[in-house]
Amino acid sequence: MDLRIFTEPQQGASYETLLAVAQATEQLGFDAFFRSDHYLHMGDGDGLPGPTDAWVTLAGLARETSRIRLGTLMTAGTFRLPGVLAIQVAQVDAMSGGRIELGLGAGWFAEEHTAYGIPFPKEKFPRLEEQLAIVTGLWETPVGETFSYDGTYYQLTDSPALPKPAQAKVPVLVGGMGKVRTPRLAARYADEFNIPFQSAADSAEQFGRVREAAKEAGRAPEDLVYSNALVACVGRTEAEVTRRAAAIGREVAELRENGLAGTPGEVVEKIASYREAGCQRIYFQILDLDDLDHLAVIAEDVARQLD
Known part of the structure; x- marks a missing residue:
């Protein structure tokens, strides 16, 4: 089971904070550091010092x-035109020595678009399908050849x-829970x-x-990695669990049920249930980014039991 760290910087995190978490992620033996891509905090709090751009952050961490x-x-x-995104991701991948992965979704949080003047079109899912075709098509085009695309929303x-x-x-x-279009899109591009x-x-x-969509697309289901992202609140004692739940404004019972x-x-027992469901990779959503000992507990007391 691969274990990764997943952060939500829009809730309030500077680059320096994210760097500390990423470096702890590396030192403690986790597989990866991922972050959300949002420009506005959600729920309570002020989100200070303000949003950080996902790809600028990853370029620095690279x-x-x-x-x-x-x-x-x-x-x-x-947030980004597909041609520009393909350039950005390719550049950051080069800066990292080939360690970048692109999670791409349709976008859903209307308020952040309004807050920063970003268009929020109604036809987000069809646009996502064209974006995936363009980004992957640009990368797959042999050097010396050109790429053209004549879609409904984008033309290159x-x-x-x-x-x-x-x-x-x-x-x-x-990713996502759509029952028809989402599996089909994953089978084709993911x-x-x-x-x-x-x-x-x-x-x-x-x-x-x-898996069924992959078979219908003529692809082996095993070609894909299947993963879950879940909020983490782990403590060596019940008092630690309670303290960490309070720090992120959640109830212990609710976190045990949903995370x-x-x-x-x-x-470890909960992860086993996800493994039985077909999960091969877990993203621990870490909401208190100042609590680096939380990562140590997961690395030392959870990960070692999964080896």
């Missing part, structure tokens, strides 16, 4: 880490399709399918839909 994978859950398709003519990523194939993540904040039972059903919460033994 130069200040050496081993961990780096990526987004998920970059909003509404004789693009040199440069630069290329350092990796031969940048892993692309698609290297990994991610389910955020759902039960093991619901995850098993959705993984099954994606990876409790003592290390409890969390």
Whole structure:
């Protein structure tokens, strides 16, 4: 089971804070550091010092880490034109020495678009499909050839399709709980399918839909990695669990029900249920980014039990 760290910087985090978490992620042996791609905080709090851009952040971290994978859950398709995004991701991949992964979603948080003057089109899912076709098509075009695309929402003519990523194939993540279009899109474009904040039972059903869609697309279901993102609240004692729940404004009972919460033994048992559902990779959503000991508890007392 791969274990990754997933952060929500829009809730309030400077680059320096994210750097500390990323470097702790690397030092403690986790597989990857991922972050959300949002420009406005959600719920209570003020979000200070303000939003940080996902790809600017990852460019910085690419130069200040050496081993961990780096990526987004998920970059909003509404934020960037697909040709520009392909350039950005390829450049950051080169800066990292080939450690970047792209999670790309349709975008959903209307208020952040209003707050920063970003268009929020109604036809987000069809646009996402074209964006995936363009980004992957640009990367796959051989050097010296050009790429053109004539879609409903985007048109590219004789693009040199440069630069290329350092990796031969940048892993692309698609996710969500849509029952028809989402599995079909994942089967066509994704290297990994991610389910955020759902039960093991619901995850098993959705993984099954994606596997069936892959077969229908003529692709082996095993070609994809299947993953879950879940909020983490782990403590060596019940007092630690309670303290960490209070720090993120959540109730322990609710976190035990909906996330990876409790003592290390409890969390290992919960992860086992996701493994049985078909999950191969877990993203621990860390909401208190100043509590680096939380990462140490997961690395030392949870991860070691999963080896």
